[in-house]
Amino acid sequence: MKSPFPSRAFAVFLRDARRELRRRTTLAAVLFFAAAALILISFSLASVALPAGDRAKLNAGVLWILLFFSASSGLPRSFVREEESGTALALRKTAAGEAVLVGKFLFNFLLFLAIAAVAVPLFCLLQSWTPANPWSLAIVLLLSGFGVSFVSTFLSAIVSRAGQKDILFVLTALPLLMPLLLPAVEATAHAAADPAFAAIDPVWKVLLSYDGLATVGGLVLMRFVWEG
């Protein structure tokens, strides 16, 4: 009798988390990237004078560029690192693909949230930008971060055994994540400009639907990706 699926997925998450806690390379790399981008953005936008509505749209777009590219410097590593170091064979021999996907997604989602927790307040501070409804913004970040993390994890599994992994990841991630990122930018701008929760309606439903479809699709297809 096997233990339930969540505990198997959690073991995969713990494996990644312990490695990262002892090595800290991924976290350091993404936070360094985010900090560097943040400083560049702050200096370049400091002297731009815009009406409040336009400023919210610009900030929303720039914030998502910052979050997406910072996350992209770390998220694709989850499966690629396993293949490159030879540790994927032990995992493939013991764990089901779906448990591995969910475990690695959990790690990547936490990584995304850690980036957001550092980058978003700093971005707001440096841009002297106060979102009208921080809770709406948090909901948008959670829903979008879920989608970005899940799709990136799944694509990492696909490209991990291919040649030219990095370019392949970018080429496949862009069209797949665009339907998530565009509404995410829109919802972020609404959350920043309007204090009412209704401001992010119905975009949050689009984000939630994307997350649901991506999760179901990824879990159904993972078996074929994992077994090769």
Place this chain on the structure above:
Amino acid sequence: MKFEAKGLAKSFAGPPIFRDVSLSAESGLVAVTGRNGSGKSTLLKIFAGLMRPSRGSVDIWSDGRRLAEGERGDAIGWASPELEFIDELTAAENLSLLSRAAGRPKTSGAIAGLLDAFGLARAAHDRRVGEFSSGMKQRVRLAFSLLLEPPVLLWDEPYSNLDQQGIDAARALMNGRRETGVVILATNDRRDIEDADDEVSLS
């Protein structure tokens, strides 16, 4: 319990590296031999379910019932020089988390006992795998193959990098296992398989 492989062939964008490989065993030691590049490691990966054959099938039968894919994976233990563990974790942590990911968690005592059988009792808890010598890593690979207590063991060059103490421990375990299950051993050294019950020779 019966291990059965029928008509296996494998090719990588070219002519097959082997074809029509069949094997049936209920217990004992089966040797897989052949020159370098003849496909011994590839054949063991196909047996282990880590690679799909171009043709043929691998099955395990238990009480007249063919095991489903998930059950078959658990029934086969595999060790190979290609197998690596996370450098930042100890051997015990690596094996513990892998057993939990497999859905068959082992107690720390069971894992300590397994590693102790290969002479790694202390180092398994004190040192990270990244600090291990190549011989110690090989011992962890062999312990990993026994983690889920499988009736079928696939060992690819199991004695490479082992000192005499390690070889003796591995041989003792293998001799015990071949009485009750199937041990399939791929090697280039004829001395390792002098008393094999069957042989698959790849040319």
